[in-house]
Amino acid sequence: xxxxxxxxxxxxxxxxxxxxxxxxxxxxxxxxxxxxxxxxxxxxxxxxxxxxxxxxxxxxxxxxxxxxxxxxxxxxxxxxxxxxxxxxxxxxxxxxxxxxxxxxxxxxxxxxxxxxxxxxxxxxxxxxxxxxxxxxxxxxxxxxxxxxxxxxxxxxxxxxxxxxxxxxxxxxxxxxxxxxxxxxxxxxxxxxxxxx
Numbered sequence: 001x002x003x004x005x006x007x008x009x010x011x012x013x014x015x016x017x018x019x020x021x022x023x024x025x026x027x028x029x030x031x032x033x034x035x036x037x038x039x040x041x042x043x044x045x046x047x048x049x050x051x052x053x054x055x056x057x058x059x060x061x062x063x064x065x066x067x068x069x070x071x072x073x074x075x076x077x078x079x080x081x082x083x084x085x086x087x088x089x090x091x092x093x094x095x096x097x098x099x100x101x102x103x104x105x106x107x108x109x110x111x112x113x114x115x116x117x118x119x120x121x122x123x124x125x126x127x128x129x130x131x132x133x134x135x136x137x138x139x140x141x142x143x144x145x146x147x148x149x150x151x152x153x154x155x156x157x158x159x160x161x162x163x164x165x166x167x168x169x170x171x172x173x174x175x176x177x178x179x180x181x182x183x184x185x186x187x188x189x190x191x192x193x194x195x196x
Contacts, residue, residue, distance in 0.1 A: 003138050005164045009147045009186035011049065011058065012157050014179050015071040016041035021179075024101045026120060027153075028094030028127070031066040041180030042071040046078025048182045048193045049149065055079055062151040063090045072151040083151060088140040089160075091153035092133045095126030118173045121155045130169065133159050161185060 016038030020027050034042070049055050062072040062083035068090075072083050097105055097120060105120060122130045137159045150160070154177040162172030164185050184191045 003141075003163055004166065005141055005188070007141055007144045009184070010144075010160070010164070011052065011055070011147075011149045012160065012183040012185060013045050013071065013075055013149065013151045014154055014157055014177060014181075015063075015067040015151065016045075016074075017179050018067050020099075024103075025099055026094045026097050026101075026105075026117075026124070027067070028091055028098040028121065028124075029065070030098045034067060034070050038067075038071070038179070039074060042074035043078070044180040044195045045071070045075035045182055047195055049075060049079045052182075052184070052193070054147075055149070057147065059146045059148045060084070060151075061086050061089060061148055063087075063153060063156070065090055065153070068151050068153060075151065076149065081149065083149075086140065088136050089150060089152040089156055092121050092155045092159075093124075093128040094121050095124040095128070097121075097124040097127070116173070118155060118158065118175075118177075122173070134163070137163055157183070161190060164188060165190065 016034045018032045018034055018038055020032040022035055060076050060081040060083035062068050062085055064085040064087055076083055141163060158172055158175045158177060161175055165188050182193045184193060
């Protein structure tokens with residue numbers, strides 16, 4: 001199924017580091033709170049947003065999961081925004097592997113060959129999978145009418161970036177997923193903003 005994005009500009013923020021990120025655990029729909037570093041990363045995102053011309057006219061959308069809400073409160077607060085919460089941009093459901101580390105998944109014997117962390121989320125038994133996540137992200141992007149700041153999650157944001165840039169699955173799986181940064185995405189192009 002082909003999808004060509006022709007919608008408005010997006011500013012994409014991944015939530016800050018969480019306790020489970022630090023431990024290497026797959027979170028999916030489960031949640032763990034931001035670490036001190038994660039809160040600092042959200043503050044960095046707020047500083048970046050303040051430097052982007054016209055940001056005051058953007059809509060703001062956030063995943064309903066706690067770690068994204070905590071990030072949004074800090075980052076969007078810096079530019080006086082309150083987001084609406086949209087389940088379409090929640091993290092992928094990682095099924096039976098949520099809460100497990102890479103090592104624990106290896107021990108189950110169910111690991112896909114040559115599996116990186118991104119592929120774990122996309123292939124988890126009992127999980128949402130690539131096609132369902134793609135359909136959910138297409139639905140979100142198809143409904144956008146105005147430039148939007150989006151606070152979401154690693155895998156979901158990679159899918160959104162991949163759809164906007166019309167990337168094949170292997171390239172979506174290879175995208176970087178920084179925390180404390182902002183991706184500016186429009187018309188098939190993206191720019192990464194970080195604080196140095």
